[in-house]
Amino acid sequence: AFVLVLSAGLLLATLRNLTAVDPGFDAERVAVSAAALPGSRYPDRDARLAFVRRMLDAIVAVPGVRSAAVASHLPFSGESSRNAVAAGQIAHAPADGVALPYQTVVTPGYFETLGIALTEGRTFLESDDTSSRRVAVIDETLARRHWGRDSPVGRRLWLGGTGGADDEALTIVGVVEPIRHESLRNESAAGAVYLPLAQASLGFFRIAAKLDADRSTVWPGVRGAIGALDPGLVLFWNDTLDASVDDTLLLQR
Secondary structure, eight states: OHHHHHHHHHHHHHHHHHHTSOOSSOOTTEEEEEEEOOTTTOOSHHHHHHHHHHHHHHHHTSTTEEEEEEESOOTTSSOOOBOOEEESSOSSOOTTOSBOOEEEEEOTTHHHHHTOOEEEEOOOOTTOSTTSOOEEEEEHHHHHHHHTTSOOTTOEEEETSSOOOGGGOEEEEEEEOOOOSSOSSOOOSSOEEEEEGGGSOOSEEEEEEEESSOHHHHHHHHHHHHHHHOTTOOOEEEEEHHHHHHHHHHHTO
16 A cells, blocks of 8 residues: 555656646647648649638637647647758767757747747748748757857758758758757757748647637637638647647647
């Protein structure tokens, strides 16, 4: 019995410590969902991007929605993507070799919707598309890793771990605070890189909507707005970001 009581006490202490950890984003009243655009109806990048833009316009027009964004992954969604990067004009070479930061493709408004703070430069604009230079936003962890105390804004990096041609380089336009992507227990030492959706391509994506009211009262309107654009589009993983973080806490007991 003593062992059970001790174990329960340790578990409660661990959960209490984890809930005190700042994840770097604001999960309160953020509704989340996911969808996959069928290739038969959305055969190329332009068609997919056009739908995403129409969909986000429709979502933010729903009463009770403050902002909305689309991303390849959301924190605590149960999946993530990493990619090696090579940095140009670095202050020093990292001692532990090539970094494998989290890589997330996002629309403008993503950082604002999740409450991820911008610390330098800017976030993405609608004009960051295939007709303009390729850009990236990185987090402070990746910035410090390669450029130390120097500003990374205006400097370049390449995906894949090796330098490449000039037209393959990403120009860093902004720096944001680091977030916890998968666990409140561990923080990534590799950092994160974010890419604009208009310069990438997504068939599967996740939706985040910052709400001014309870999800139960707002989400039916969001579903209706999306259904009006494409009645055959199936939404799944309909939840809240708060619940996703809480679910992860249960798994980390």
